[in-house]
Amino acid sequence: xxxxxxxxxxxxxxxxxxxxxxxxxxxxxxxxxxxxxxxxxxxxxxxxxxxxxxxxxxxxxxxxxxxxxxxxxxxxxxxxxxxxxxxxxxxxxxxxxxxxxxxxxxxxxxxxxxxxxxxxxxxxxxxxxxxxxxxxxxxxxxxxxxxxxxxxxxxxxxxxxxxxxxxxxxxxxxxxxxx
Amino acid sequence: xxxxxxxxxxxxxxxxxxxxxxxxxxxxxxxxxxxxxxxxxxxxxxxxxxxxxxxxxxxxxxxxxxxxxxxxxxxxxxxxxxxxxxxxxxxxxxxxxxxxxxxxxxxxxxxxxxxxxxxxxxxxxxxxxxxxxxxxxxxxxxxxxxxxxxxxxxxxxxxxxxxxxxxxxxxxxxxxxxxxxxxxxxxxxxxxxxxxxxxxxxxxxxxxxxxxxxxxxxxxxxxxxxxxxxxxxxxxxxxxxxxxxxxxxxxxxxxxxxxxxxxxxxxxxxxxxxxxxxxxxxxxxxxxxxxxxxxxxxxxxxxxxxxxxxxxxxxxxxxxxxxxxxxxxxxxxxxxxxxxxxxxxxxxxxxxxxxxxxxxxxxxxxxxxxxxxxxxxxxxxxxxxxx
Numbered sequence: 001x002x003x004x005x006x007x008x009x010x011x012x013x014x015x016x017x018x019x020x021x022x023x024x025x026x027x028x029x030x031x032x033x034x035x036x037x038x039x040x041x042x043x044x045x046x047x048x049x050x051x052x053x054x055x056x057x058x059x060x061x062x063x064x065x066x067x068x069x070x071x072x073x074x075x076x077x078x079x080x081x082x083x084x085x086x087x088x089x090x091x092x093x094x095x096x097x098x099x100x101x102x103x104x105x106x107x108x109x110x111x112x113x114x115x116x117x118x119x120x121x122x123x124x125x126x127x128x129x130x131x132x133x134x135x136x137x138x139x140x141x142x143x144x145x146x147x148x149x150x151x152x153x154x155x156x157x158x159x160x161x162x163x164x165x166x167x168x169x170x171x172x173x174x175x176x177x178x179x
Numbered sequence: 180x181x182x183x184x185x186x187x188x189x190x191x192x193x194x195x196x197x198x199x200x201x202x203x204x205x206x207x208x209x210x211x212x213x214x215x216x217x218x219x220x221x222x223x224x225x226x227x228x229x230x231x232x233x234x235x236x237x238x239x240x241x242x243x244x245x246x247x248x249x250x251x252x253x254x255x256x257x258x259x260x261x262x263x264x265x266x267x268x269x270x271x272x273x274x275x276x277x278x279x280x281x282x283x284x285x286x287x288x289x290x291x292x293x294x295x296x297x298x299x300x301x302x303x304x305x306x307x308x309x310x311x312x313x314x315x316x317x318x319x320x321x322x323x324x325x326x327x328x329x330x331x332x333x334x335x336x337x338x339x340x341x342x343x344x345x346x347x348x349x350x351x352x353x354x355x356x357x358x359x360x361x362x363x364x365x366x367x368x369x370x371x372x373x374x375x376x377x378x379x380x381x382x383x384x385x386x387x388x389x390x391x392x393x394x395x396x397x398x399x400x401x402x403x404x405x406x407x408x409x410x411x412x413x414x415x416x417x418x419x420x421x422x423x424x425x426x427x428x429x430x431x432x433x434x435x436x437x438x439x440x441x442x443x444x445x446x447x448x449x450x451x452x453x454x455x456x457x458x459x460x461x462x463x464x465x466x467x468x469x470x471x472x473x474x475x476x477x478x479x480x481x482x483x484x485x486x487x488x489x490x491x492x493x494x495x496x497x498x499x500x501x502x503x504x505x506x507x508x509x510x511x512x513x514x515x516x517x518x519x520x521x522x523x524x525x526x527x528x529x530x531x532x533x534x535x536x537x538x539x540x541x542x543x544x545x546x547x548x549x550x551x552x553x554x555x556x557x558x559x560x561x562x563x564x565x566x
Contacts, residue, residue: 012283030259041264056344063503067351071358077362084525111515
């Protein structure tokens with residue numbers, strides 16, 4: 001049995017040897033030109049601005065976290081599957097321990113708890129990659145900000161100042177007209 | 180199902196020295212694996228040519244058969260570029276981490292049983308007969324994500340980073356489904372040993388493709404996503420990300436990524452054969468000699484390999500949100516429910532053929548009710564940054 005693990009180790013060594021021999025042969029045969037232009041990061045001909053090591057979308061972390069939880073779950077379920085099969089089929093080491101029904105119920109509880117976890121993440125919307133937005137659509141501002149007001153606007157402003165005294169009365173009249 | 184340990188010292192038959200035998204087998208299996216991977220690069224171009232009504236490569240050797248060799252020589256003679264901003268150690272490590280685990284997983288595949296030629300006994304036609312080969316395979320497929328994410332991150336290129344991130348999120352999402360599908364198989368056949376799983380299917384005559392149809396479909400879909408193949412090839416995604424995680428790679432390092440991808444395909448095809456098509460078994464025939472088993476196994480694995488190519492040149496690529504929705508909201512719950520049902524069937528001692536009937540009775544109406552395509556406008560408005 002343990003010979004087989006040694007066997008895998010030898011297989012691994014042969015594989016690594018193959019890879020490294022290829023890399024070493026290539027390093028002897030390939031041309032070496034030291035041209036700085038070729039060493040730039042590729043960005044379709046644009047000059048790259050800054051590093052690529054930036055903050056990226058938080059949802060990748062969420063996915064990774066949920067993955068870790070489920071991967072651990074699956075690691076626990078492998079022995080469970082073996083014991084369950086053995087106890088109900090009547091072969092192997094789990095026979096006669098009376099673990100069958102208990103293991104089945106325990107396994108179901110375990111799966112259901114983790115399923116609830118998935119349902120929670122799902123309901124929170126962390127599994128939806130397209131973020132939906134339910135409010136009104138974004139409207140760009142209509143008026144452009146200007147540094148100086150135009151002559152027309154200055155005239156309007158002056159008229160507004162003259163009318164300031166009876167401003168409230170005007171508004172009330174307008175409201176009545178609109179009604 | 181217990182499998183007898185291979186007797187290393189048999190008195191009646193002659194054997195090679197152990198180390199020679201191991202190295203010989205390792206060479207044989209590596210030769211087969213790398214040869215198949217090399218032929219797959221040619222087959223990809225040939226099949227795409229046939230599908231698109233072209234001729235394909237036909238200049239190097241008869242039918243272009245020596246094309247992979249020419250490609251390899253060209254890779255060796257290409258200049259290598261390590262970009263200025265890259266992390267040099269990780270940049271050099273990533274291709275190795277991508278290629279080696281993909282190749283190692285083939286060590287536990289049981290291609291055929293005991294090989295005997297005349298008086299000479301060579302043991303079983305697989306590198307190692309581990310009791311927990313399913314866990315070994317799971318561990319190595321889990322390692323394959325490192326090559327992609329490290330390659331993408333260490334290049335310090337925006338395209339590479341996005342490709343690597345996307346691909347790693349995709350691979351870990353679908354790995355869960357893959358492992359859960361395998362877990363159903365383990366529950367069904369009652370072993371963590373690939374040999375025993377194949378032998379159990381061969382002896383009962385009920386291959387898991389028939390008695391575990393849901394797990395089979397899930398495994399095949401997850402297999403495409405795990406190897407970053409169409410329609411899930413978000414790692415590369417040529418129109419969007421130039422080359423994805425290997426944008427900055429050239430020369431032999433690029434070749435290693437390429438090799439890793441094709442080796443992973445071969446391994447996945449072999450795994451699907453072992454898990455779901457009964458390994459080297461033929462229906463209604465109990466015992467087969469190794470020289471029958473090996474071609475049968477290769478034929479089954481080749482059909483999966485052809486499926487890889489066929490799908491690539493037939494289906495369009497998914498959108499990233501569709502990929503995540505399918506993986507987390509459809510396939511993962513389905514795999515959990517399938518595991519649950521399988522456990523119940525095993526515990527109640529029902530006939531395994533109940534599983535496909537149940538699957539058809541439940542899933543077909545479900546798919547007809549809820550499986551309508553989403554209206555286009557709903558999924559495309561107010562789209563966030565998807566990647």
